[in-house]
Amino acid sequence: MKKVVLGIDIGATSAKLGLVDSAGNILAESSVPTPVNTSGVSAADFVKSLCEAAFVLQHQANAPVELAGVGVGAPNANYSKGTIEFAANLPWQQEVVPFVELMQAYFPELPIRITNDANAAAIGEMVYGGAKEMKDFVSITLGTGLGSGIVVGGELVYGCDGFAGEIGHFIMTPDGRRCGCGRVGCLETYVSATGLKQTAFEVMSRRYFTEKSLLKAASFNEITPKYIADAALQGDSMALEVFEKTGEMLGLALANIVAFSSPEAIFLYGGLANSGDLLLTPTRKSMNKNMLKNYCKRTEQGQVVQEASTQLLLSHLCNKNGAVLGAAALVWHKI
Amino acid sequence: MKKVVLGIDIGATSAKLGLVDSAGNILAESSVPTPVNTSGVSAADFVKSLCEAAFVLQHQANAPVELAGVGVGAPNANYSKGTIEFAANLPWQQEVVPFVELMQAYFPELPIRITNDANAAAIGEMVYGGAKEMKDFVSITLGTGLGSGIVVGGELVYGCDGFAGEIGHFIMTPDGRRCGCGRVGCLETYVSATGLKQTAFEVMSRRYFTEKSLLKAASFNEITPKYIADAALQGDSMALEVFEKTGEMLGLALANIVAFSSPEAIFLYGGLANSGDLLLTPTRKSMNKNMLKNYCKRTEQGQVVQEASTQLLLSHLCNKNGAVLGAAALVWHKI
Numbered sequence: 001m002k003k004v005v006l007g008i009d010i011g012a013t014s015a016k017l018g019l020v021d022s023a024g025n026i027l028a029e030s031s032v033p034t035p036v037n038t039s040g041v042s043a044a045d046f047v048k049s050l051c052e053a054a055f056v057l058q059h060q061a062n063a064p065v066e067l068a069g070v071g072v073g074a075p076n077a078n079y080s081k082g083t084i085e086f087a088a089n090l091p092w093q094q095e096v097v098p099f100v101e102l103m104q105a106y107f108p109e110l111p112i113r114i115t116n117d118a119n120a121a122a123i124g125e126m127v128y129g130g131a132k133e134m135k136d137f138v139s140i141t142l143g144t145g146l147g148s149g150i151v152v153g154g155e156l157v158y159g160c161d162g163f164a165g166e167i168g169h170f171i172m173t174p175d176g177r178r179c180g181c182g183r184v185g186c187l188e189t190y191v192s193a194t195g196l197k198q199t200a201f202e203v204m205s206r207r208y209f210t211e212k213s214l215l216k217a218a219s220f221n222e223i224t225p226k227y228i229a230d231a232a233l234q235g236d237s238m239a240l241e242v243f244e245k246t247g248e249m250l251g252l253a254l255a256n257i258v259a260f261s262s263p264e265a266i267f268l269y270g271g272l273a274n275s276g277d278l279l280l281t282p283t284r285k286s287m288n289k290n291m292l293k294n295y296c297k298r299t300e301q302g303q304v305v306q307e308a309s310t311q312l313l314l315s316h317l318c319n320k321n322g323a324v325l326g327a328a329a330l331v332w333h334k335i
Numbered sequence: 336m337k338k339v340v341l342g343i344d345i346g347a348t349s350a351k352l353g354l355v356d357s358a359g360n361i362l363a364e365s366s367v368p369t370p371v372n373t374s375g376v377s378a379a380d381f382v383k384s385l386c387e388a389a390f391v392l393q394h395q396a397n398a399p400v401e402l403a404g405v406g407v408g409a410p411n412a413n414y415s416k417g418t419i420e421f422a423a424n425l426p427w428q429q430e431v432v433p434f435v436e437l438m439q440a441y442f443p444e445l446p447i448r449i450t451n452d453a454n455a456a457a458i459g460e461m462v463y464g465g466a467k468e469m470k471d472f473v474s475i476t477l478g479t480g481l482g483s484g485i486v487v488g489g490e491l492v493y494g495c496d497g498f499a500g501e502i503g504h505f506i507m508t509p510d511g512r513r514c515g516c517g518r519v520g521c522l523e524t525y526v527s528a529t530g531l532k533q534t535a536f537e538v539m540s541r542r543y544f545t546e547k548s549l550l551k552a553a554s555f556n557e558i559t560p561k562y563i564a565d566a567a568l569q570g571d572s573m574a575l576e577v578f579e580k581t582g583e584m585l586g587l588a589l590a591n592i593v594a595f596s597s598p599e600a601i602f603l604y605g606g607l608a609n610s611g612d613l614l615l616t617p618t619r620k621s622m623n624k625n626m627l628k629n630y631c632k633r634t635e636q637g638q639v640v641q642e643a644s645t646q647l648l649l650s651h652l653c654n655k656n657g658a659v660l661g662a663a664a665l666v667w668h669k670i
Contacts, residue, residue: 135495150596153487153492157487157596157597158597159598161630163629163630164596166594167594171587171590171625174587174625252509259501259505260492261492262494262497263495292518295496295498
């Protein structure tokens with residue numbers, strides 16, 4: 001029987017499940033709606049519905065499979081304790097949910113691991129993606145917010161409490177934008193789908209009011225990263241400035257990250273990463289400009305070239321079901 | 336025979352040597368002048384004089400000793416490669432000095448490890464200091480600049496190139512002070528002996544000119560951190576503001592560091608750390624204020640208390656020969 005790991009990615013609206021083999025093939029997949037705040041569904045009930053969906057899934061694969069473990073990516077998940085703690089986007093935001101313990105009742109013999117989605121993306125990159133040969137890298141997930149997974153010496157950095165790696169909450173400008181975390185100036189208020197929209201409105205608010213721009217046709221509620229990207233690809237000057245500013249802020253943050261753990265590469269993953277060179281080019285420019293000389297390339301004669309040694313890359317999981325792969329990789333990484 | 340490790344701390348003016356036992360006792364110590372730029376002394380000559388001093392040292396201990404290894408702390412040292420690379424404060428600033436290789440000729444059988452002084456301080460903290468029981472912590476060395484050593488999962492973070500951990504070069508304010516590294520706004524331009532002096536002059540430049548302050552009697556060349564600290568201890572309002580501002584910037588940086596690796600504790604080491612509560616109190620205040628909720632304490636009912644879980648501590652090596660201990664700990668850590 002083929003060994004597979006059940007990967008589960010729990011999002012705010014649905015949980016995706018997949019049976020993933022050691023090579024990163026998804027043999028079967030399904031989804032379960034994530035309960036909303038007002039539904040009154042308990043965490044135990046939700047775990048039950050996930051496990052029942054998983055039992056069904058095992059019969060949907062083409063060939064018989066043997067389950068080798070369960071990996072879960074979820075917001076505010078704590079790897080060390082196996083819990084989901086005070087997750088703002090789930091109905092149990094006042095609770096510490098003992099997720100692994102609840103699930104273990106259904107899979108008593110199997111290893112079950114949980115971490116947040118951004119950490120899972122990093123492990124996915126290491127097991128199935130562009131970081132297969134790397135020991136030190138950082139994965140940045142650009143979604144509604146900015147998540148991160150930091151790998152040092154081949155292991156994910158969990159910190160003393162299981163919650164390390166919140167690069168999205170680096171305070172970049174103490175008098176900057178208000179963040180959902182209650183503080184001000186966090187990186188993710190600039191570099192994320194939400195941040196991109198806000199920057200679009202900042203750019204429109206500042207430039208000469210008779211200038212034409214496709215951005216002006218969309219309301220704040222309507223505008224999306226894709227809309228801004230499409231405008232930029234058509235040469236819209238304001239839309240291009242939005243990406244320029246976003247890349248400038250991200251590049252500065254990446255230079256600081258390099259000064260911390262000196263990674264071989266930084267991978268961008270998630271919706272915003274799909275804008276490709278629109279984001280990569282200004283980010284790389286700013287990262288190079290802001291990089292400490294120690295981390296820059298040198299000529300054979302030892303002269304510093306103001307260009308980062310750390311590679312900036314798009315995730316190799318961008319066009320796959322990366323979140324489910326990442327969740328499964330949590331277990332495959334340890335087998 | 337008692338086993339000892341030779342610890343060497345190479346500074347800009349002198350190199351200190353000590354024979355250190357596993358408990359952190361220094362059984363004998365001496366020093367060798369570091370050659371200056373214009374001396375024409377080669378790196379090989381310098382290594383020779385260090386090794387000769389070490390041979391003499393072995394005969395100065397009270398009882399016979401057996402050398403178990405050599406640990407070296409030096410500016411711009413690369414742990415992975417065993418080199419000192421382009422060190423601005425040493426005469427070989429255009430060179431990559433193969434330090435371990437040169438030294439190995441004198442101690443062919445022994446393990447020889449080299450790293451920068453701030454990393455050595457972190458290892459010293461782990462082996463002999465306040466971090467004995469810790470797996471995740473950060474050590475900040477406040478000298479002329481700001482150095483750092485980051486420990487994750489019980490191991491120092493060296494990164495892909497051996498140069499990780501340059502927290503002093505986090506860019507905090509892109510339009511801030513000019514840094515020796517050629518960039519602008521680095522943390523160490525605010526939080527270091529040099530930064531403290533600059534802040535003293537900033538404070539004097541901004542406050543009402545008839546206000547009295549002890550700071551006004553000292554020139555920029557004369558003023559020292561100790562002078563400012565003594566004034567603050569006498570209640571000098573401007574001097575107190577200097578520490579307040581320094582702590583505010585350091586606390587913000589520490590909050591960002593916690594969002595990266597979520598350490599159990601952060602230790603302050605080096606000259607400026609001797610100012611104790613003058614620096615600790617405003618730093619802790621700012622660190623608490625800027626800390627992401629995930630890393631704050633909670634009441635038993637799960638309510639967030641805006642107070643960092645990460646402890647801010649003074650190094651336990653502050654009043655010892657910490658740099659030599661740290662260098663020796665590099666080897667003891669691996670025995």
